[in-house]
Amino acid sequence: MVPLYAPWFVLLAILMQLVPSSAYPITASWFRDRYSREEWAQALDSYQKFGADSIWQRAPPIIKRTEGELSRNPNFVWCGSTKSATKVTGTRCWEEARSELSSLGLKVSGFLTYEYEEDFGKDVMLCPKYDRRLNSSRIYYRIVLPTTRPRTPCDFPQGSEVYVLFTTFSGTDSHSLLLEGAYNRSMNVYFGLPAFPVDSGGGFDTTLTDVYFAWVDRILFEHKQRYSRLTSREISLYSTLKGYYSTDEVCLAQVTPGSKKQRNLAGFYLNLYKNLGQMIRRYQKEFVLSPFIDLNLSELNATVSDHVRGFTAIANLGVVDVIAVQEGRGAGKGCYFWDTQIDLPVKTVDPMLYEILRYRQPTISPGVTYRQAFSASNQQVFRAFGTAHDLLVKQGVPFEFWLNVEAFEYVRDDPCLPVDPSASGMGELLERTSKSRVDRAITVAGADVQKIISFSWDADYLCVTRKYNKSLASEIIADKERPIISNCSFHSPYNLSVVVLGYNLDGETQSFKIKWTDTSGRNRTDTLYGYYFELDYGERNDRVTSLQYVMLWDTYDWQEVRPKGHVTVQAAGAYNDCIYSYDYS
Template structure:
């Protein structure tokens, strides 16, 4: 069996630490791309194709405007997904990605083995050229050019996309291979990670890496971008996922940086050739999931090195398109290597300097890594759905802080970075599931045993991340928004006009003191104010005494509204938390109140 180690890999790792530091000095141009990505295509009202007639209007807009979707082989399913996502106000779709994988090859048969190295991988066993496997054919082509040429490592990569000629640097030896209904791409590059453009295979013998890509029969990305144009949706395809460190699967393996950047460069060059100027290509998604934390010495964190090198390729090859990354938060006190809000704020700055334009941290509620609570709630028992993760305890004992505390610190870090000339957007990825299923509950996802949640829980998540982010996205549409009866999507359609408050603060208009409330669906609302020690809640009808404004608020999602009500806060004792409840004209109450801490 062939399993030749890449000796020069260690040298590459050392160089990366130096190069990354130099190349990250001025990353402002990459962050400016995030603003470019905010433009969405303008769709027609409807369209008809062989899959049917599809309505492209927004009917029940909700604060979540972006969703992950699972790849599907049925293009009609994509159309239905885009229609459903756009109906609830979605304008962004993010693709899940696949990993670049180093593989062993059986010396006798020339077959690529599975990830465990135990038996031939049936997906790549189909790849043949005449009487030879694709690995054997690639090695023969190299040796025909020079007898000392050799393949030192074989990699595989799976995708449902199909590339154009832009993916090839040396078309004399690289090629597209079609075997029946299976499509493969053979990509070859020097094993020193240089991706030499000279295509000189004959002057001397060298070691090469073979990247064997299993592709789609048709190009899924073209289909998705065409749908994006029709529905007014931006698509974020995934970058190749970095190989994981075998000693710690949460870490990227720096040994494969050269091959990862080669594949990334080739794919993005092809994107540039085929999709330049497409508004529906919103950017690219970095699928490697990592925890955002305060790294003591970021220069020694291999995963950050690997991501920074990959992100540099995006800056070079796909200028004007941002990189979206969605790290996870872990606020649990009883686990090692978790983080306080302050530590996460520091980690946000480090991650921004790897070249990303958009950071959309997972809020942690779906996994139980984070809790939805206000500072004045910290001594309350945790929600029952969190108990399987943190036990029967209080929020203060379970978590270092609430969701809102973490996003506030990251928003502050974002603003501090802007003063340094580093532009990065802060989005929120709210998890649309529960840590576990209830007894007897139907399983929503074949890939996870998470439970289904409901719209009130989503409303609460929106409230708690609300004033600190410019956009809210969610993992994920496929399964979690379409599971159950009624599904989350159906619950949103039935209840989309319910008010959702996200912030309240003291505000003065002319000579009157009052409160400004920000949120969604606030027109005509009645506001109820209460605090510890007050005998009767204060009720203000905003249609009688109030000002409602819908002009966009800089830095917040575009549908955020403002409602000002007069109120004499002098009657509130200093330091008290004021509970601000919002009720719609038809009597529906916001799922979550907001709290304002009064200080004189």
């Protein structure tokens, strides 16, 4: 903290020497797989130049397969008999599995596949009596999994029902290459966990719950064994694997009491997260989630309180290390508006959001207002999440609350190509967004979180289209010093100095334009400068470390300020304003 009595230019000069220039506030993102060291090196070097330090990945689902589906799957053309010389010919591997396991007294309930190109080692075969590796034109593992949790992983009494899961590997493991590249650049990696299997109707196949957890436990165990042996400069790559991300995402407002269907859904997710978190904790890794919000009245029609209850329920499981909430704006489930704009047409404030709403609901009125379309603004719900997080931490529930910025727009006029749709990348044809809109997301919620992540790097940040001849990543790198206000207010009812929280607010000539109304009803405008700075505010207050605090000079008589109203704060050079309402009447 810097003393108030020093001249502002002295304070600024001292602080600029003590605090390094900040990177752009987004420091994490999802990446697709890559299949050479050169590809990963190029991607991670540019990502580091961007200022980021964390890579997240998604993973494909476990899929239930019929024997007919396996026979038609091109990845299983070479999955033959373990008894043939080439392992390609002879009885199909799934037919052989059914016959062999039946002879051992087991009943095969069905077959599953997990196709994620991982070079699993022998440690994935916990049960050598039943599990097999086939070295063919692909490398296959045949893993036998129980339908109910046994006392030990390989405890299969006569007559036990099991599922047989097959994995495939074609020769290059992107995950090992990623860990190696990330270690060399001091980055953190979070692998994706398999998505939960679904039934023919698209719902979760809960009959496979124990099968799913048994396979996840195999993966966690195998990763520890394999990556502890793999080293870079004699350091285990397992240390670079920071944790695991659950690919299955939920709307926070649905993790709350409601109809029987909603209670069942909430119970499913809470049970899923609790079990995954407990398993991951046993390996001393972090468990991270990215649930989403839905404030759109035409969809879920959920309130801020509904979302906060879900947020709190997940945190209270006590096994989740990061809750990175998807902001919803890119998908039309969230919105940016200030209190003074609630009755304005969405189209006049955020034209692209209106286009998204119209795409999702073609009959929507051109004059629809924020009040008519949304139950609340993103600022309201993220501020409530921040308050809930701080209270939970004080109560002994430690976890981090992140903002997940959606760097896409849910329209398809100028789309980026989907990247790796079965796993880590964007699975739909959608447009990327602009740098100013990403700044706006940070304006709305960047003062309430510990870190900011964005979805997704390859599909949105590296994309060049007809509309955009430069990538979003290159635009941000060229423009990362632009100021962003993330909160503004009076210091207190007794001190009407304007206080601003944000990023890149420490420029030597950084000015702020303040618009306010005096007691006679006149609209006034003043240009002010900061005189009190806390450039380490984020670090000291458990927020994004580059978040800054600035108090502005007063150029007006406090007694002239209208007792009730709103103030607009504009940082010179910023894309977006900040507006706050007050009532001291």
